[in-house]
Amino acid sequence: MKGDPLTDILSLTSARCAEVGILIAGGSWALRFPPPQKIKFVAVLKGNCWLTFKDESTPLQVKTGDVFVLPAERAYLLASDLNAPQADGLKIFAGATGKIAKVGIGDEFFAVGAHIALDPERGGLLSEALPPLLHVSGNSSEATAMRWLLDQLVKEFVADKAGAMLASNQLAQLLCIQTIRSYLEASGSGTAGWLRALGDKRIAPALRLMHREPARAWRLDELAKEVAMSRTSFAVRFKKIAGVAPLTYLLNLRMRFAEQGLREGSRSVSELGLSLGYTTESAFSNAFKRTTGVAPKRYQSIFARMDRSTSRKGDRGSNSSNLRLTAVRKELHAR
Numbered sequence: 001m002k003g004d005p006l007t008d009i010l011s012l013t014s015a016r017c018a019e020v021g022i023l024i025a026g027g028s029w030a031l032r033f034p035p036p037q038k039i040k041f042v043a044v045l046k047g048n049c050w051l052t053f054k055d056e057s058t059p060l061q062v063k064t065g066d067v068f069v070l071p072a073e074r075a076y077l078l079a080s081d082l083n084a085p086q087a088d089g090l091k092i093f094a095g096a097t098g099k100i101a102k103v104g105i106g107d108e109f110f111a112v113g114a115h116i117a118l119d120p121e122r123g124g125l126l127s128e129a130l131p132p133l134l135h136v137s138g139n140s141s142e143a144t145a146m147r148w149l150l151d152q153l154v155k156e157f158v159a160d161k162a163g164a165m166l167a168s169n170q171l172a173q174l175l176c177i178q179t180i181r182s183y184l185e186a187s188g189s190g191t192a193g194w195l196r197a198l199g200d201k202r203i204a205p206a207l208r209l210m211h212r213e214p215a216r217a218w219r220l221d222e223l224a225k226e227v228a229m230s231r232t233s234f235a236v237r238f239k240k241i242a243g244v245a246p247l248t249y250l251l252n253l254r255m256r257f258a259e260q261g262l263r264e265g266s267r268s269v270s271e272l273g274l275s276l277g278y279t280t281e282s283a284f285s286n287a288f289k290r291t292t293g294v295a296p297k298r299y300q301s302i303f304a305r306m307d308r309s310t311s312r313k314g315d316r317g318s319n320s321s322n323l324r325l326t327a328v329r330k331e332l333h334a335r
């Protein structure tokens with residue numbers, strides 16, 4: 001609970017850079033890619049190409065300095081020539097040396113790509129809040145701020161130094177965060193949700209207050225006063241932009257923190273409930289069960305059992321974590 005909604009959501013969804021790769025291309029080329037299972041991030045450092053999707057007829061030209069993010073699971077095509085024979089992009093990268101793929105003739109085009117992995121259980125909090133395509137032009141002030149990160153990312157990626165892979169992954173993650181920030185700065189009307197609310201100057205301060213003090217028994221009039229709005233105007237605007245009423249947002253936020261705390265298992269159910277503003281364990285348990293459909297102790301025990309099972313098998317890393325979450329979800333739904 002850091003008080004910063006974007007930081008909290010990135011933490012709740014366990015957003016992390018899972019893979020970084022470089023594409024060097026020249027001449028006439030085209031690469032098709034299936035829908036990415038993770039958030040796809042691409043920064044063009046040199047040259048230009050076309051980006052298009054099966055469900056859209058108008059291609060987008062991405063140029064030097066441009067950055068784009070694909071949160072939605074849509075197949076896409078990158079090409080210097082839309083009429084060129086299409087190669088399988090995944091196969092090209094699978095056969096690449098050191099995650100540096102080369103296609104065509106020459107090196108007029110140079111791009112860095114990354115996959116941002118999300119918690120399979122809570123990843124939708126981020127991926128579903130983003131637009132199908134997030135594009136930041138290289139001519140914008142936001143892209144200018146990314147250039148140092150891009151330069152450092154390439155240097156780390158090609159360097160044969162200790163910790164280079166970890167450094168490049170973290171730089172790619174920072175670039176993705178900066179791209180989301182750019183979207184927030186430029187966002188206008190769009191699908192209702194927490195991300196759109198975070199970009200609204202009237203509503204964002206209320207979100208930050210709730211994230212900073214989720215345990216506080218916020219009243220609607222208190223939140224409205226904090227953002228200098230009338231109670232009615234604030235309630236109407238918040239629901240229109242965030243998609244839910246203010247106090248419903250607060251309840252949902254508490255439950256997301258509760259799920260995270262129960263999965264970590266570092267505190268008892270009563271301690272966790274108290275930290276989220278519930279004066280008794282029964283009040284917390286009732287709220288959690290109403291929202292999630294399962295009692296907090298059962299939720300916690302299932303994760304603890306799965307952790308013991310994976311520890312005995314020696315499983316480590318994100319793949320085992322994903323499998324554990326899938327197993328938990330199946331057990332909860334089968335109750």
